[in-house]
Amino acid sequence: xxxxxxxxxxxxxxxxxxxxxxxxxxxxxxxxxxxxxxxxxxxxxxxxxxxxxxxxxxxxxxxxxxxxxxxxxxxxxxxxxxxxxxxxxxxxxxxxxxxxxxxxxxxxxxxxxxxxxxxxxxxxxxxxxxxxxxxxxxxxxxxxxxxxxxxxxxxxxxxxxxxxxxxxxxxxxxxxxxxxxxxxxxxxxxxxxxxxxxxxxxxxxxxxxxxxxxxxxxxxxxxxxxxxxxxxxxxxxxxxxxxxxxxxxxxxxxxxxxxxxxxxxxxxxxxxxxxxxxxxxxxxxxxxxxxxxxx
Amino acid sequence: xxxxxxxxxxxxxxxxxxxxxxxxxxxxxxxxxxxxxxxxxxxxxxxxxxxxxxxxxxxxxxxxxxxxxxxxxxxxxxxxxxxxxxxxxxxxxxxxxxxxxxxxxxxxxxxxxxxxxxxxxxxxxxxxxxxxxxxxxxxxxxxxxxxxxxxxxxxxxxxxxxxxxxxxxxxxxxxxxxxxxxxxxxxxxxxxxxxxxxxxxxxxxxxxxxxxxxxxxxxxxxxxxxxxxxxxxxxxxxxxxxxxxxxxxxxxxxxxxxxxxxxxxxxxxxxxxxxxxxxxxxxxxxxxxxxxxxxxx
Numbered sequence: 001x002x003x004x005x006x007x008x009x010x011x012x013x014x015x016x017x018x019x020x021x022x023x024x025x026x027x028x029x030x031x032x033x034x035x036x037x038x039x040x041x042x043x044x045x046x047x048x049x050x051x052x053x054x055x056x057x058x059x060x061x062x063x064x065x066x067x068x069x070x071x072x073x074x075x076x077x078x079x080x081x082x083x084x085x086x087x088x089x090x091x092x093x094x095x096x097x098x099x100x101x102x103x104x105x106x107x108x109x110x111x112x113x114x115x116x117x118x119x120x121x122x123x124x125x126x127x128x129x130x131x132x133x134x135x136x137x138x139x140x141x142x143x144x145x146x147x148x149x150x151x152x153x154x155x156x157x158x159x160x161x162x163x164x165x166x167x168x169x170x171x172x173x174x175x176x177x178x179x180x181x182x183x184x185x186x187x188x189x190x191x192x193x194x195x196x197x198x199x200x201x202x203x204x205x206x207x208x209x210x211x212x213x214x215x216x217x218x219x220x221x222x223x224x225x226x227x228x229x230x231x232x233x234x235x236x237x238x239x240x241x242x243x244x245x246x247x248x249x250x251x252x253x254x255x256x257x258x259x260x261x262x263x264x265x266x267x268x269x270x271x272x273x274x275x276x277x278x279x280x281x282x283x284x285x286x287x288x289x290x291x292x293x294x295x
Numbered sequence: 296x297x298x299x300x301x302x303x304x305x306x307x308x309x310x311x312x313x314x315x316x317x318x319x320x321x322x323x324x325x326x327x328x329x330x331x332x333x334x335x336x337x338x339x340x341x342x343x344x345x346x347x348x349x350x351x352x353x354x355x356x357x358x359x360x361x362x363x364x365x366x367x368x369x370x371x372x373x374x375x376x377x378x379x380x381x382x383x384x385x386x387x388x389x390x391x392x393x394x395x396x397x398x399x400x401x402x403x404x405x406x407x408x409x410x411x412x413x414x415x416x417x418x419x420x421x422x423x424x425x426x427x428x429x430x431x432x433x434x435x436x437x438x439x440x441x442x443x444x445x446x447x448x449x450x451x452x453x454x455x456x457x458x459x460x461x462x463x464x465x466x467x468x469x470x471x472x473x474x475x476x477x478x479x480x481x482x483x484x485x486x487x488x489x490x491x492x493x494x495x496x497x498x499x500x501x502x503x504x505x506x507x508x509x510x511x512x513x514x515x516x517x518x519x520x521x522x523x524x525x526x527x528x529x530x531x532x533x534x535x536x537x538x539x540x541x542x543x544x545x546x547x548x549x550x551x552x553x554x555x556x557x558x559x560x561x562x563x564x565x566x567x568x569x570x571x572x573x574x575x576x577x578x579x580x581x582x583x584x585x586x587x588x589x590x591x592x
Contacts, residue, residue, distance in 0.1 A: 009496040010415035014408045017467050018423065024464045025430040028438035028445075035440055045444065085337075092334050105578060106338050109345070111585065112574035114525035116542040117563040120549045121344045124556055134361040139343070142365060170344065175585055182586065220589050231434040234527040238546050253436045258532070267440055274437035281432040288590045289425045 029274065035267035042261045054268040063244075063252060064269070070161045071248045075229040078165035082225055083218075085169060086176025093177070094184045104181075108174035115171070119238030122167035126152040126239070153239065153246050160245035168235060172228065176221050183217035184210065223284045227277050249273050351560040352376065359557045375561035379548060383562055385537070386544030390524050391569075393455050393540060397462035398519035404463070405470020405515050410504050412471065413478040414486050415496050424475070428590070431468035435528055443532050453535045461533065462523045470515040473587045477511035478504065510580070517577055518584035521570050541566050 036054055040046040058064045089107055093100055110118065125135040128151045133141055137149040152163035187210050195205045233250040240246055241255075249269050257266030351359065355372035408427070412420050442461065443452065451457030485507075489499040530540040539547075545566045549559035574581050 007415065007417040010411040011417040013415075013496070013500075014411045017404050017408050017471070018427075020464045021427060021430050021467055024438065024442070024461075025433065026426075028441040029433070031441035032437055032439075088333075089337060092330050092337075097330060097334065103334055103338060105575070106341050108578075108582070108585075109571070109574065110341070112521065112570045112581070113567050114527070114542055114545075114570070116525075116527050116546050117567050118344075120545065120559055120563040121348050124559065125344060125347060134364060135347075138362065139365055167344075170341065174341075175589075178582060178585055179589055179591065182591065220591060224589050227432055231436075233436070234542070237527070238550055250434065250436055253439075257440065263440055266436075270434070270436040270439065273434045277432060277434050281429070285425050285428050285432075285590070289421075289428075293421070 032267050032274075033271050035264060036271045038264050038267075040263040040267075042263075045263070050264075054264050055272075058265070058268055058272070063247065064249070066158075066244070067247050067249045067252050069158055070246065071230060073158060074161045074165060074168075074232070074248065075226055077162040078168050078229050079222060079225040081165050082169045082173045082176050083221055085173040086221065087180050089173065089177035090180030090184055093181060104174075104177075107177055110171040111175055113171070115234035116238045118167055118171050119235050122170075123239045126154075126163060126166070128152060128154050153243065156245065158245075160243075161248070164232075164236060164239065164246055167239070168229070168232065171235075172225065176225065179217055179221050179224075180214070183214050187213050219284075219287075223280055226280050230273065230276050230280070348560050348564055351557050352564045354557055356555065356557055359555060361556075364556070375555075375557040376565065379558050379562045380565065382548050383541070383544055383565055386539050386541040387565070389455060389534075389538050390541040393459050393462065394520050394523035397459045397466065397523045398516045400459075401463045401466035401470050401519050402512055402515040404467060405472075406474045406505060406508060406512065407500065408467065408471040409474025409476075409478050409511075410500050410508075412475045414481075414483070414504065415499075424471075427468050427471055429468075430465065431472070431588075435465070439528070439532060446533060452533055453538065455534065455538050458529055458533045458538070458540070461529050462519070462526065465529075466519045466522070469518060469584075469588060472590070473515045473518070473584065474508060474511050476587060477508055481507065510583075513577065513580040514583045514587065517573055517580050518588070520573065521581075521584075524570050 034047070037050060037052070038046055038048050039050050039053075093103060097103070127135045128137065133149065136152070137146075140146055140149050150163070151160075152166075153160045155163070191209050192205050195209050200208065231250060232248065233254065236246050236248060236251055237254070241251060250273060253266045253269040253273065256262040256269070347364065350366075350368055351364065352375055353371050353373075354368040354375070355370065356374055356378075358369060358372075411417070412424055446452045446457045446461070449457070451460065481504075485503060486499060489503045494502070524540075525542065526540065527542040527546070530543050534540065534543070545562050548554065549562045
């Protein structure tokens with residue numbers, strides 16, 4: 001009784017939040033999974049049970065197959081690109097350069113801009129319509145790199161969506177830079193110093209001292225980018241949402257549910273999307289919480 | 296997740312440079328030049344869309360042409376802004392009216408949760424925390440159908456109230472995380488001293504913990520304001536046209552094919568102003584929010 005009096009008020013204080021999250025996260029996820037086992041179509045909810053019929057249908061749905069291909073291409077290009085650019089930026093800034101604050105501010109600025117505004121800017125930069133080159137193609141002409149001009153996301157191939165990694169990477173590379181910068185700077189100086197005293201040159205210091213300590217940062221960066229990539233919605237919607245070449249599961253779910261009224265199919269896509277994200281994020285949370293406890 | 300103070304980049308101190316001079320080879324000056332050149336080049340790439348956005352928005356409508364899009368305007372013109380603001384202002388106000396309360400309330404609740412989960416733990420608190428965290432990573436598509444159904448039956452669909460509520464709830468994981476990380480870094484003795492003085496939990500929270508957590512409050516507020524301002528998905532399903540947030544209005548104005556570029560860019564620029572301003576003025580707190588978002592205290 002005495003113990004309950006001690007921790008009881010704390011539990012009481014957090015219980016509204018816990019209940020709200022319990023309902024809005026776990027309750028709704030369960031409900032959504034339930035919908036994925038129904039034949040609900042149209043505005044009136046219908047809670048029958050068709051088993052895995054919706055999942056089987058998706059497995060044979062050419063649009064969904066295409067979406068999966070797209071999301072894999074996009075994730076590969078976007079995660080890889082942002083990782084490389086973010087790491088490069090951090091490496092360039094690590095030892096302190098004049099005007100570091102200015103550089104950092106510029107590289108992180110896109111994080112403050114909504115995906116919708118980002119999309120509005122980039123859909124113009126990536127535009128390929130009209131008789132004259134515009135946007136990025138025009139810029140490439142101007143600086144004599146016209147061989148690099150492209151139809152970007154209007155290309156008729158599975159790689160069209162790779163062009164969207166450009167705005168997405170523009171938006172998020174700065175974030176990755178910040179993660180790497182914090183990681184690089186948390187390597188104790190005396191460790192590097194000791195290696196230098198032992199006669200190691202800078203590349204060797206990096207490879208043998210800094211690199212092994214960066215793996216947790218790389219892991220965080222990959223997980224963060226991969227889950228953002230799987231969830232990407234606004235950016236694609238506003239750049240060219242109706243273009244089948246940049247269609248992804250998140251967009252398919254949206255259009256089929258809210259335009260088409262195929263609630264059951266939408267719920268099925270959403271469940272699969274959640275599984276994909278969960279596969280990346282659950283081990284990450286588990287690892288983070290566990291390593292905190294061991295500290 | 297350690298104390299939030301560790302995220303501040305350590306100052307590159309003298310000894311480091313001193314130590315390096317011994318090994319600094321003949322390549323060093325070239326390396327420095329290369330580093331600045333690379334940084335400058337990358338900065339140009341990052342500023343390229345911003346440049347296009349700003350110069351186009353300030354061009355006189357008659358001056359806007361596809362072939363000259365990268366050229367500076369002959370003179371500054373506010374005509375594009377004047378043309379789009381009447382269409383944009385309702386969305387702008389709606390977003391203000393939803394983002395500020397959403398950020399305030401979510402941060403306040405997050406402060407209480409973070410405090411309890413780090414300093415006034417109940418049995419099972421450690422098991423509950425990862426379950427809370429999971430909520431900030433889920434794809435919202437996975438809760439969208441039940442959420443719209445619930446909000447419809449609760450009569451909270453259409454206006455701003457429902458949207459605010461949803462932003463508060465889905466903001467709880469990150470705000471809880473921000474405050475929990477902050478309080479973990481604060482020594483238990485301060486809390487225990489208050490208890491010895493006979494203060495109960497609420498008093499300890501309100502008079503001891505909360506006043507020292509102001510930096511965490513800034514981080515949480517900024518994060519929540521930015522995500523509520525930039526949200527599109529929730530606004531799209533929960534509001535009707537009178538209550539559309541700025542992102543929806545922006546997408547409707549600037550998303551069409553027939554919209555002149557100068558008007559599209561002027562709208563995008565106006566829609567960015569609040570979050571960019573917050574970022575420029577309070578960048579340090581913005582950074583910490585980002586770190587928290589990656590579970591890096």
